[in-house]
Amino acid sequence: MPKPHRVTIVESLCKGQACALCAQVCPASVFRPADHPTPQGIMPMQAAYPEKCTACHQCDQLCPDLAIDVIAEGAEPAPLPARGGPFPRPNPMGGWVERPALLPAGSYFMSGNEACAEGALAAGCRFYAGYPITPSSEIMVHMAHRLPALGGTFTQMEDELGSIAAVIGASWGGVKAMTATSGPGISLMLENIGYAIMTETPCVIVDVQRAGPSTGQASRPAQGDIMQARWGAHGGVDLIALAPWSVQEMYELAIRAFNLSERFRVPVFLLADEIVSHLYETITIPPAVRTFERVRLPQDMPFDTPEIDGVPPMPAFGEGAYLLVTGSTHDGRGYRRTTDAAVQDKLVRRLSAKIRHHQDEIDDWEAYMLEDAERVLVACGSTARSALWAVQAARRQGQPIGLLRLRSLWPFPDTVVAAHCRGRGEIIVPEMNLGQLAGEVRRAAGAPVTSLTQVDGEPIDPRRILAYLQEGRW
Amino acid sequence: MAPASASPLASDLRAAYLRQSTAFCPGCGHGIFMNAFLRAAAALPLDFDRTVFVSGIGCGAWVPSPHFLADTLHVTHGRAVAFAAGVQRARPDLNVVVISGDGDLANIGGNHLIHAARRQIPIKVFCLNNWLFGMTGGQVSATTPRTARTATTPAGNPDPPFDLVRLVLGAGAPFAARWPVSQPRQLARGILHALQEPGFAFVEVLSICPTHFGRANEALLPGEAAQSIPWRMLEWLRRNCVGRERAAGLPPEERAGKILTGEWRGEEGWP
Structure with a gap:
């Protein structure tokens, strides 16, 4: 038988x-x-x-x-193909390096959008996905021309939802990646920006702010997305936002945005506005730039650290880490823990603390004539150019007044604002929205704050600020 | 290449490719797909160490994540194909496979799907069509058959469904296929063919949701009450699916109402 x-x-x-x-x-x-x-x-x-x-x-x-x-009796089951390595592990240690700037050192005349793209490329960005939108499109066009020759990838996606999705996917592929858009596009991207926060995916999002709400005035400047950048994604944890005021800073802060993004594994906003993006200025390209390279050290905890405010290493796809990347609440290895109160609490608090506890690495500002100032203007972006002109004009007339220009907006530089504003007679915040920056300054300043708002889609005329300083008229 | 019938042991497949036991309801068609997919992957072989699995939200998205022992990207609802496009464009050296559901890929994510088909992005997309939103409690989806009862169509679905194969072929996909989970060997072979495609490949997997679709539409199912609902749903698929070659020889009255299965190439035009 x-x-x-x-x-x-x-x-x-x-x-x-x-x-x-x-x-x-x-x-x-x-x-x-x-x-x-x-x-x-x-x-x-x-x-x-x-x-x-x-x-x-x-x-x-x-x-x-x-x-x-x-x-089956007498039959051998089909064997399985072998698994496991060897896996490529490019530069696992990461960290700060100095690399030559791509363009030869020297002076260049270019627009803010072009400078932003060049800064991103100098920082090592080799993937761009985007969708056309005024006033940011020149960044995309510049990337489409430049990336292929640098061995990078450019792709125009079907919408902004897809653009940021592709950027996050590319980032997990181990490539520095970015997109650029304006307010309507940011509105569409926010869910996936929240995903990038939750999965701790480095990426850079340039928001060239234009007058809203909704379609608004596509080619006119605004600063109406300051709160949206910080609070737009549901869940409300921290990210980083920088605000350039010149073409030179479009270049420099694009590099810094990538460095902070890789350092803290977080999406970083470059909150530009239509004026600095379309402005043409002469800028200086240095011989070398400092960049932060991703820490890729393979380990089995790509989503947690022993410290409550740590940044875990981030291996890439194809390196044998068998990554479990998910936007659901997850433990250190990526396993979903969607009903575990302790895991959720620990994760959300670390996502915030890894930014907040390292704010001294992030805060960025410039102080102008503040030593003896009785009144202080606080401004960012192109508005700060108008503010500086008004401060200089008022100084010539003998007014003791100064300017605090914020170059990082999120996490909000509370200590910087307090240090420069506490005890002064008046803090004056001009901005192209209905008082978004003023609200934050009021919270941090320790001095009376006056909010000067303008939402007509025009740049704030420096003479208008001067008139306020002279006559209290706005 | 080994034929799909010279199959490995399920316990070997689990040890090699899975992180954990299946999280699905009893008799879930997605589990049958997972079984067939692993057999196809072993036969090809698909190198799991050089493959990224991307999925969105929903039961179908759970097949690769957290089950597959490979790089997995479990993303926001509807965006799996767009994330996959980014991974593929940034890392063309890796295989990129999307496994997600009909609600994820055809309702909320339909725009990404048709554009990936149009651009012929070399990813493989497996749409596990269980005819409704399973994870949220059985609501109508873009593939729910007309008149079928769901949580949000208690009087029967008034709207016609997408034919996903026609949709992606119309959008420009070079390869599209449709296979039911009621024929697991045929399904595994179909999966293997799709994985061998050099470019964009789309497979609609006719899956079953016994928990939501089966219970709500029990009156439509063949078989007897003594048989399990999953079995009766598989029996419904067996009776209502017909291969495209065989269908071509059938008289019109026998073809009417049948679901065509098989493989289509873009240059053939619409089925």
């Missing part, structure tokens, strides 16, 4: 009679329900009559839980 084929069910995997596909597909009635429950309380199926098995292999190929093995 021939030996029977072997049929086995792993009871702990079986989901029992509610499924029972094995029993129903089997032409030889091998299976029946067991007479004892599993620890999960399921009555599993069992191969009660293996001697009847004809090794037709219908059950093991239909089982949704891969719980059934059938070994």
Whole structure:
């Protein structure tokens, strides 16, 4: 008598009679329900009559839980291909390096958008995905021309949702990646920006702010996205935002945005505005730039650190880390923990603390004539150019007044603002929105704050600020 | 290449390719797909060490993440194809496979799907079509058959569904296929063919949701109450799916209402 084929069910995997596909597909009635429950309380199926098995292999190929093995007598199961390495591990240590700037050192005359693209390339950006939108499109066009020759990738996507999605995907591929857009595009990107925060994915988002809300005035400047950048993604944890005021700073802060993004594994906003993006100025390209390279050290905890404010190393796809990247609440290895209060609490607090506790590495500002100033203007972006002109004009007339220009907006530089504003007679905040920056300054300043708002889609005329300083008229 | 029928043991497949036991309801069609996918991957072989699996939100998205022992990217609802496009463009040296559901890929993510098809981005997209939104409790989707009852169409679905194969072929996909989970060997072979495609490949997998679709539409299912709902749903698929070659020889009255299965090439035009 021939030996029977072997049929086995792993009871702990079986989901029992509610499924029972094995029993129903089997032409030889091998299976029946067991007479004892599993620890999960399921009555599993069992191969009660293996001697009847004809090794037709219908059950093991239909089982949704891969719980059934059938070994035909005298036959060997097909072997599986080997797995595991060797895996490429490019520069696992990462950290600060100095690299030559791509363009030869010297003076260049270019627009803010072009300078932004050149800064990103100098920082090592080799992936751009975007969608056309005024007033940011020149960044995309410049990248489309420059990236292929640098071995990088440019792709124009079907919408902004797809653009930021592709950027995050590329970043996990181990490539520094960015996109640029304006307010309407940011509105579409916000869900995936939240995903980048949650998955700790470095990426840079340039927001060339234009007058809103909605379509608004596409080619006119505004600073109406300051709060959107910080609070737009649901869940409300921290990210970083920088605000350039010149073409030179479009270049320099684009580099800094990438460095902070890689250093802290967080999306970084470059909050530009239509004026600095379309302005043409002469800028200086240095011989070398300092960049922060991703720490890729392979380890089994790419999503947690022993410290409450740490930044975990980030291996890339294809390096054998078997990454489990998810926007769901996850533990240090990436496993979903969607009902675990302690994991959720720890994760959300670390995502915030890794930024907040390192604010001294992030805060960036310039002080002008503040030593003896009784009144202080606080401004950012192109508005700060108008503010500086007004301060200089008022100084010539003998007014003790100064300017604090914020180059980093998020996390908000509370200590910087307090240090320069506390005890002064008046803090004056001009801006192209209805008081977004003023609200933050009021919270931090420790001095009376006056909010000067302008939302007509025009740049703030420096003479208008001067008139306020002279006559209190706005 | 080994034929799909010389199959490895399920326990070997689990040890080599899975991180954990399946998280699906009893008799879930997505589990049958997972079983067939792993057999196809072993037969090809698809190198899991050089493959990124991208999925969105929903039951189908859970097939690769957290199950597959490989690089997985479990993303926001509807955006799997766009994330996959970014991974593929940045890392053309890696295989990029999208596995997600009909709601994720065809409802909220339909725009990314048709543009990836148009651009022929070399990713493989497996749409596990269980005919509704399973994870959120069985609401109508873009592929729910007309008149079918769901949580949000208690009087029957008034709207016609997408034919996903026609959709992606119309958008410019060079390869599209449709296979039911009721024929796992045929399904594994179909998966293997799609994975062998050099360019964009789309497979609509006719899956089953016994928990939501099956219970709500039990009256439509063949078989007897003594049989499990998953089995009766598979039986419905067996009776209502017909291969495109065989269908071509059938008289019109026998073809009517049948779901065509098989493989299509873009240059053939619409099915």
